[in-house]
Amino acid sequence: MRTSQIGRTAILAVVLGLSAAPTHAQQSPGAAAPPVLTFKSGVDLVRVSATVRDKRGRFVQDLTGDDFEIVDADELRSIADFRRDAGPVSVAILFDVSGSMEAGMPYAREAATHLLSSLDFDQDEAAVFTFDTRLTELKSFRTGMRTLPDSLATMTPFGATSLHDAIARTAEKIGTRTGLRRAVVVFTDGRDTASRLTPGEVSGIASAIDVPVYIVGVVPSIDNPSSDQSGGSAEHSALAGPLNDLATWTGGGAFVVSSPVQRSAAARHIVDELRHQYLIAFESSGKPGWHSLVVRARDKDLSVRARSGYIAGQSRPISN
Numbered sequence: 645m646r647t648s649q650i651g652r653t654a655i656l657a658v659v660l661g662l663s664a665a666p667t668h669a670q671q672s673p674g675a676a677a678p679p680v681l682t683f684k685s686g687v688d689l690v691r692v693s694a695t696v697r698d699k700r701g702r703f704v705q706d707l708t709g710d711d712f713e714i715v716d717a718d719e720l721r722s723i724a725d726f727r728r729d730a731g732p733v734s735v736a737i738l739f740d741v742s743g744s745m746e747a748g749m750p751y752a753r754e755a756a757t758h759l760l761s762s763l764d765f766d767q768d769e770a771a772v773f774t775f776d777t778r779l780t781e782l783k784s785f786r787t788g789m790r791t792l793p794d795s796l797a798t799m800t801p802f803g804a805t806s807l808h809d810a811i812a813r814t815a816e817k818i819g820t821r822t823g824l825r826r827a828v829v830v831f832t833d834g835r836d837t838a839s840r841l842t843p844g845e846v847s848g849i850a851s852a853i854d855v856p857v858y859i860v861g862v863v864p865s866i867d868n869p870s871s872d873q874s875g876g877s878a879e880h881s882a883l884a885g886p887l888n889d890l891a892t893w894t895g896g897g898a899f900v901v902s903s904p905v906q907r908s909a910a911a912r913h914i915v916d917e918l919r920h921q922y923l924i925a926f927e928s929s930g931k932p933g934w935h936s937l938v939v940r941a942r943d944k945d946l947s948v949r950a951r952s953g954y955i956a957g958q959s960r961p962i963s964n
Contacts, residue, residue: 689724689925691854693825693895694939694950695917703920704946712948714926715938725925732767733918734785734824735759736814739796740832742776742805748862749801751907752831753792755860758911759829760790769824771817772796775810776803777838785821807832808839808846811857811890815850825918827896829858833867834883843886847893848934851951856896858914859887860907868902893952917949929956 692714696704709726737756739745745752760770771785772793782793811830818826828850841849850857861868861883883900891898897917899910929935932955939950 688928690928690954690956692924692926692937692939692950692954693854693856693921694924694948695895695920696922696941696946696948698947699945703916704941705920707922707941709924711942712922712924713938713940713942714924715940716926716929717931717935717937719929721926723924724927725923727923730919732769732824733763733915734768734818734821734826735763735770735915735918736785736818736826736828737770737772737792738810738814738828738830739772739774740776740805740807740810740830741774741799741801742835742837743802744805744833744835745801745862747864748833749799751901752860752862753796754904755862755901755907755911756792756829756831758908759914760792762912762915763789765790769821773810773814773817774799775806776801777806779810779813781817785818804838805832805836806839807834807836808841808843808890810839812841812846812849815846815853815855815857815894819853819855825921825923826854827856827858827914827918829860829914831860831862833863834859834861834887843890847890847952850890850894851953852934852955854951854954855894856951857891857894858896859883859891859898860910860914861898861900862907863900863902865902868900892949895949895951897949928954932956 696707698704705728707728709723712723714721714723737759739752739756741749763770765788767787769785769787770789771781772783774780774782774796782795783789811828814828818828863883883898888898899913901907901910924939934955935953937951937953939948941948
């Protein structure tokens with residue numbers, strides 16, 4: 645990470661109401677307080693959500709703690725707590741309502757409706773937020789949500805976009821939802837014209853509080869690099885590069901969708917991943933600052949998706 649970016653991170657963390665943390669020689673973009681599980685023994689454990697797939701892309705559900713390795717700043721850590729029971733899901737649905745989304749809003753609403761229909765009516769919860777240059781909460785976290793707020797259907801997209809800032813703020817809000825499998829799901833065209841935060845800084849904020857970010861790029865076929873009608877390459881897509889890295893570093897993922905089938909498939913994929921998470925905890929390092937984090941399976945044929953790091957030295961309890 646560039647030195648100037650570290651400085652911007654500390655300043656912007658204060659602006660967003662975060663606590664600036666001491667930097668580390670290998671500081672990841674962004675800063676935030678680390679998530680910990682506080683047990684009766686008084687030992688602080690860092691929580692990590694992880695999904696595992698085999699070579700054919702299928703979820704692997706029968707692993708134990710002994711099947712994983714945790715590498716904390718290049719040091720192996722022992723797993724202190726391991727869970728694979730499927731708990732309730734909490735999803736913060738975040739809509740880009742800036743001017744560039746005018747044509748895409750109906751398709752974004754369609755994709756979000758697929759997401760809601762994949763949730764368990766009695767257990768899973770969702771909240772709905774919108775953003776242009778500011779974040780607005782349309783509906784607070786609740787179970788049983790099946791339809792989007794009526795106001796979303798009559799909303800006219802307008803103005804500039806603070807995509808990165810909105811993701812960071814929404815991650816902070818869902819970070820308070822304890823005991824749940826949490827995620828931010830963003831419906832956007834990937835353009836950002838007004839954020840103060842960079843994608844790297846946002847990934848640091850979301851990663852540090854164990855909130856995966858899923859970005860669903862709602863674009864016409866001509867702007868979808870995977871489409872036969874595409875007019876450009878993946879490298880030049882607004883949804884590639886840093887924005888894709890943002891999602892990956894938090895343990896989430898990015899999708900570019902242009903058809904009803906793609907929108908439905910992306911929504912199901914996201915909820916399926918949340919339901920198949922392993923919840924792993926290890927003892928927090930005593931060394932303050934950012935710690936790079938690698939979660940891997942001992943079986944080299946398996947791939948693990950998890951967040952990229954945490955910050956030690958600023959413990960705050962999160963319920964079991």
